[in-house]
Amino acid sequence: MLTGGGADGATGAVTGTGTGATGPASTARPASTARPAPAARPASGGLDVLTGDYLAELTMLILGRDLLKDPTTGYAKTFLRQMEEGLGLAHERGVRIVANAGGLNPAGLADALRALAGRLGIPARVAHVEGDRLPARDGVLAANAYLGGAGIAACLDAGADIVVTGRVTDAALVTGPAQWFFGWGPEEYDRLAGAVVAGHVLECGTQATGGNYAFFTGHDPKLLRRPGFPLAELREDGSAVITKHPGTGGVVDTGTVTAQLLYETGGARYAGPDVTARLDSVRLTQEGPDRVRIDGVRGEAPPPTLKAGLCRLGGFRNEVVFVLTGLDIEAKAELVRDQIEDAFARGPKRAPAQVRWELARTDRADAGTEETASALLRLVVRDPDPEAVGRSLSGAAVELALASYPGFHVTAPPGKGAPYGVFETVYVPAGEVPHTAVLPDGTRVAVPVPPESRALEPVPAPPLPEPLPAGPTRRAPLGLVAGARSGDKGGDANVGVWVRDDRAWRWLAHTLTVDLFRQLLPETKELTVERHLLPGLRALNFTVTGLLGEGVASQARFDPQAKGLGEWLRSRHVDLPEELL
Numbered sequence: 001m002l003t004g005g006g007a008d009g010a011t012g013a014v015t016g017t018g019t020g021a022t023g024p025a026s027t028a029r030p031a032s033t034a035r036p037a038p039a040a041r042p043a044s045g046g047l048d049v050l051t052g053d054y055l056a057e058l059t060m061l062i063l064g065r066d067l068l069k070d071p072t073t074g075y076a077k078t079f080l081r082q083m084e085e086g087l088g089l090a091h092e093r094g095v096r097i098v099a100n101a102g103g104l105n106p107a108g109l110a111d112a113l114r115a116l117a118g119r120l121g122i123p124a125r126v127a128h129v130e131g132d133r134l135p136a137r138d139g140v141l142a143a144n145a146y147l148g149g150a151g152i153a154a155c156l157d158a159g160a161d162i163v164v165t166g167r168v169t170d171a172a173l174v175t176g177p178a179q180w181f182f183g184w185g186p187e188e189y190d191r192l193a194g195a196v197v198a199g200h201v202l203e204c205g206t207q208a209t210g211g212n213y214a215f216f217t218g219h220d221p222k223l224l225r226r227p228g229f230p231l232a233e234l235r236e237d238g239s240a241v242i243t244k245h246p247g248t249g250g251v252v253d254t255g256t257v258t259a260q261l262l263y264e265t266g267g268a269r270y271a272g273p274d275v276t277a278r279l280d281s282v283r284l285t286q287e288g289p290d291r292v293r294i295d296g297v298r299g300e301a302p303p304p305t306l307k308a309g310l311c312r313l314g315g316f317r318n319e320v321v322f323v324l325t326g327l328d329i330e331a332k333a334e335l336v337r338d339q340i341e342d343a344f345a346r347g348p349k350r351a352p353a354q355v356r357w358e359l360a361r362t363d364r365a366d367a368g369t370e371e372t373a374s375a376l377l378r379l380v381v382r383d384p385d386p387e388a389v390g391r392s393l394s395g396a397a398v399e400l401a402l403a404s405y406p407g408f409h410v411t412a413p414p415g416k417g418a419p420y421g422v423f424e425t426v427y428v429p430a431g432e433v434p435h436t437a438v439l440p441d442g443t444r445v446a447v448p449v450p451p452e453s454r455a456l457e458p459v460p461a462p463p464l465p466e467p468l469p470a471g472p473t474r475r476a477p478l479g480l481v482a483g484a485r486s487g488d489k490g491g492d493a494n495v496g497v498w499v500r501d502d503r504a505w506r507w508l509a510h511t512l513t514v515d516l517f518r519q520l521l522p523e524t525k526e527l528t529v530e531r532h533l534l535p536g537l538r539a540l541n542f543t544v545t546g547l548l549g550e551g552v553a554s555q556a557r558f559d560p561q562a563k564g565l566g567e568w569l570r571s572r573h574v575d576l577p578e579e580l581l
Contacts, residue, residue, distance in 0.1 A: 001181045001234040051173040052099030061311040061421040063103040064141030074105035102164040125440035127155035129165040145308040148273030152176025154437035174199030193277035193299025194238025208260045209250030214483035239295035252290040262496020264487040267532040268459040276300040305427040316417035318389040322377040325407045332405035343396035352381035389417035421553030468507040479570025486566035493547040493562035498539035505538040520572040
């Protein structure tokens with residue numbers, strides 16, 4: 001079975017599954033919403049199921065606000081536009097479509113799809129999965145549990161051409177079609193775990209085919225200009241081959257697949273509602289050009305609880321960026337900071353509840369342009385009261401235009417305060433979540449809870465490899481040897497670090513300790529940092545608790561999703577063995 005991955009839910013994209021020439025089935029991911037007719041191209045490639053991942057934490061907050069304004073919305077309208085372009089071709093080729101674009105209102109999206117199919121004259125059978133929405137306490141815009149793939153499988157088994165869901169795990173978009181296609185039972189853990197790993201590789205589309213790849217300079221720039229979307233050729237035993245559409249750009253190798261496997265994960269166990277996949281069992285093999293085999297994946301019972309995300313408004317925020325040019329940058333920053341804080345103290349209204357300053361030294365000495373001679377001083381304020389971050393800030397900043405440091409100007413005048421969101425993770429008993437498949441004929445089928453899992457023994461720490469023999473070293477960036485990929489999970493961040501050969505692994509495993517990690521990334525010094533070894537991937541995975549505050553929607557730091565954290569780490573200088581260079 002062919003199955004495929006797509007772009008981050010913040011932008012929306014579609015993926016797909018279909019029968020491939022080299023295996024019984026496979027999945028493909030089409031282009032993102034930024035490209036024309038993203039569903040049409042993969043739908044023409046002989047797929048079994050086209051899947052789409054639209055939901056991220058920030059997306060759920062946006063959909064929650066939409067639903068407050070109009071109870072008929074709450075789903076990803078982008079998906080409807082894509083289906084208008086691609087539904088006819090999918091029907092012609094017999095491609096089934098599975099997407100989580102239903103967001104907070106999968107039933108509403110299903111109705112809209114039926115209306116669209118009717119206008120287009122396409123006899124599409126539409127089903128949806130619901131039950132993920134939880135009772136929300138005051139102030140919560142969206143409360144959703146992450147469901148597994150069994151509801152999707154039930155809809156496909158009932159003959160659905162299109163299945164839309166609310167909040168499911170990203171991997172469920174692959175495990176559901178795989179359960180339907182191969183008839184796997186709920187306790188075939190190794191097979192399900194293989195599908196989870198394949199689904200995770202496909203989850204972010206072109207991140208598996210050279211997008212956002214640490215070693216991108218090692219590949220032809222023309223290939224990476226427009227990476228093709230990945231395909232996963234799933235097999236009945238749970239193994240898979242990751243590849244891409246023939247003739248498309250990008251590259252698929254063990255490095256690109258490793259990078260995506262480490263993205264937004266933690267330790268050896270990757271728990272989900274279908275199965276707990278053991279990432280320490282994954283084997284990757286370069287089977288040929290743009291073909292990476294994944295096998296050996298072991299699975300364990302899923303936990304008895306489901307992860308759930310709560311999105312709520314946290315208050316209001318505003319910001320202003322002061323441009324500091326030329327000499328005396330630190331003194332200029334100190335002056336305007338003192339002036340603003342004095343204005344807050346003297347103002348007719350109270351100061352904002354939170355005031356944060358950050359100086360980015362983007363300037364350089366004796367610069368050839370004014371822009372490269374300038375640094376940026378960013379002020380961010382937050383408060384439950386929009387007035388406290390609106391007029392209070394704009395008045396204090398604008399009044400300094402003729403009374404502050406030489407060369408005073410800002411990148412843009414501060415406007416009104418904007419609402420910001422907060423994401424919170426909780427866990428609920430799986431039996432309390434009414435996972436329901438609504439079949440094409442309207443029949444409602446309760447999806448049974450997987451057999452209750454037993455307590456799992458802690459995963460023993462894998463042995464360290466033999467250390468690399470001591471030899472001459474050179475002070476140089478870590479990234480000359482190691483790749484990295486980083487991301488967010490609520491308020492926490494993860495940084496996966498990997499190397500490409502066994503000699504480098506022997507060095508990395510002994511050298512990049514938690515202490516050195518904290519030294520290289522001083523922002524993490526006061527936070528909880530855990531290190532996980534994944535020898536099969538020659539990788540370390542670091543999790544940093546609380547780095548991102550209350551999640552991406554709260555915009556607590558310059559890089560609110562920790563997307564660049566791994567690249568910052570790679571840029572830091574360490575003592576590298578010369579033999580690795």
